[in-house]
Amino acid sequence: MTPRAAPLRRGSRRRANGAALLSAMLTVALVATFAAAALWQQWRSIEVETAERARVQAAWVLVGGLDWARLVLREDGRTGGQDHLGEPWAVPLQEARLSSFLAADRNAGADTSGEVLDAFLSGQIVDLQSLMNVSNLIDDSGKISSDDLHGFARLFETLGLPQAQLDTLAENLRLAADASAASKASPLAPLLPQRVEQLAWLGLSENTISVLKPYITILPYRTPVNLNTASAEVIYATVLQLSMADAQRLVAARERSPFRGIEEARLAVGAEASAFAAGQVNVSVGSRFFEIRSRLRLDKLVTEEHAVVLRDGLDVRVLQRWRTAPTPVTDEHQTGAPPVGR
Template identity: 50%
Template sequence: MITVALVATLAAAALWRQWRGVEVEGAERARVQSAWILTGALDWGRLILAGDLREDQRTGQNIDHLAEPWAVPLAEARLSTFLAAGESGSDTDRDAFLSGQITDLQSRLNVMNLVVGEPLARTQALARFSTLFRELGLRGGELATLFDNLARAHDAMKAGTPGDGDAPLLPRRYDQLAWLGVSDETLALLRPYVTVLPVSAAIVPVNLNTASALVIHAAIPGSDLAGAQRLVAERDSAPLKNTTGVRALLNLDEASDLGWASVRSNYFEIRGRLRLDDVALEEVAVVRRQSSGSTRGVYTLWRERAAITVPAAGR
C-alpha cells in the first residue's frame, strides 16, 4: 500500500507539472499573439493617418475634421483564428474580438501650453484654463497648484535637473498630472477636455473642426458658450477650411486673439482593444504626424498596454 501510494503521489506530481507546463506555454503564446495583434492595430492607425496626410497634400486642403476616415471607429470585429482556435475541447478555443479608435488630441487644451513663451503668454494661457475650470465647476485653487507645479517642473527640466529639490517630474501622459497636485475627481472631469502633449517652443493650437464647444469657448478669449455651440453646428455641416470666418461666427471683433485656433492637427491617440470573453487587453499610443521636412510621416511618441475587465458582448 505504501508503494502504491508513493507511485500515485509521484504520478500526480508529474501530471501536475506537465499540466502547468502546458498552461504556461499557452499563456505565453496568447501573450505574444495579443502583442502582435495590438501592434497591428497601431500600424493600422498610423497607415490611416499617413494616407490622410497624402490625400490632403494631393488636394491642397490641409484640414482635419470628423468626417475623414481616421475619425471612424473600428467596430468590434471577430478574429476567427486566434489562440489556437480549432483545437476542439481546448479552453483556448474562444472567439477574440478587436476594436479600435483614433482620437484627435488637438481637440483638447494642451496643459503644456501653460509653460510656453514669456510670462505674458503664460498668464494668457492660465486665463484660458481658468475659463474651462469655471465652466466645469472646478476649484481655481487646484488650477493654481497645477500651474505652479508645472512651471517648477518645466524650469527644472530646462536647467537639466529634473526632479531635484521639491520640483515634481514633468508629466508626459495625462494621468501623470496627479504628480502636480490634481485630484482624481478633477482628472476624471477634465479628461475629455485636456491633454498632455510634448513640450514645444510654440503653442499647440486647438482644432476647431474637432474640438467640443466648451474647449472652443475656453481657447478663444471673448467667446461665449452659445457662440461656440453655433460654430460646432456650422462646422458639422461644412468643416472649416481656415479660421477667417471664426470671428463672425463667434461675434468677435478683429482684435480678438485666435492664437490657439487652428483647423489642422498633428497629434493623435490610437486606441486598440483585444477582447476575449470578459477580459480585454488594451493598448494606447500617442503619435505625431509630421507633414513637412525630411522626417515626414507618423511617429509614435509613447505607447502602453494594460489588461482590463469589460462586460462580454451580448450580456
C-alpha cells in the first residue's frame, strides 16, 4: 500500500457517511411531510363533518321554530277578529337556551348534551301588512295606480328620499309585472323582485333600500295596511287625507285599545268619512301575511331564517323561505334581542 492510499480511503468514507446522513435527513423530512399531510387531511375531514352536522342540526331546529310560529298564528286565527300588537304572536321570543324548551316538554326526554346546551333560539313574527306593499303600485289592469303612487311619494318625502327613484321604481315594476304576465313582453324587462333587497333590480340605490326597509314589503298581490300594527309613517303615507299628526294620534289611540273596525279608527282622529270609506282596499284592522324570523346561535355560529306565510283561515302556509349563511358570533348576537328590521 502506498502512503497516498490511506488518505483517499478516509476521504471516501467521509463522503459515504455524508451521503448516508443526507439520505437519512431526506427520509425524515419526507416522512414528516407525509405525516403532516395526513394529519391535515384528517383535521379537514373532521371540520367538514362538524360543519355539515351543525348545518343539519340548525336546519332541523329552525324548521321546528317555523312550525311553532305557524301554530301560534293558527291558534290566533281561531279567535278571528282584528290583529294587533297586544296578541301573543306579536311578542318577540328573546334568546333562550334550547334545552329549556326540551325540559318544558314532559313527553320528551330532554337532551342535556353539550351541543344542546350551546344552542340558543330567538325570533319574532312580523305583520307584513303593517308595511306598505310595493305590489300596490300596480293595479289590477297592469297600470300604475295613481293613488298608491301618491302614497309612496308621501313616504319618500317623509324619509327624505329622491322622488325620481320612485318614478323609476314604478315604471320598472310595471314592466316587470307585464313581463311576468305576457310572453310577448320585451326580453329587456327587469325581473320581478320577491324581496325588498331585490328592489335594486328596479333601479333603487342601496341607500334608498336601507332607508325604506322598515316601511315596505313585497307581497304577491295588493293588500291593505293594518291600522292596528302600522307605524305612523306608513299610516300617513297610506291614508292620503290624514296628516302626520293625525297618524301619530291614531297610533297613540290604538295603544290604549286596539281598533275593532275602521270606523273606530276614523272616530279616534276625527277624520272625515271619506278618509276611511267602506270598501277601500288601502286599510284594514286584520292581517293575513306575516314574516317569521328565527335565529339560532349554535356553538360559535349564528344562522338566521326568514319565512313569509299566508294565513287563510286556519291554514298557515309558507310562501317564501330563505336562510342566511352561518356567521361568527358577535357581541350583538349575544345581547338576546330578536332580529329587527327588514
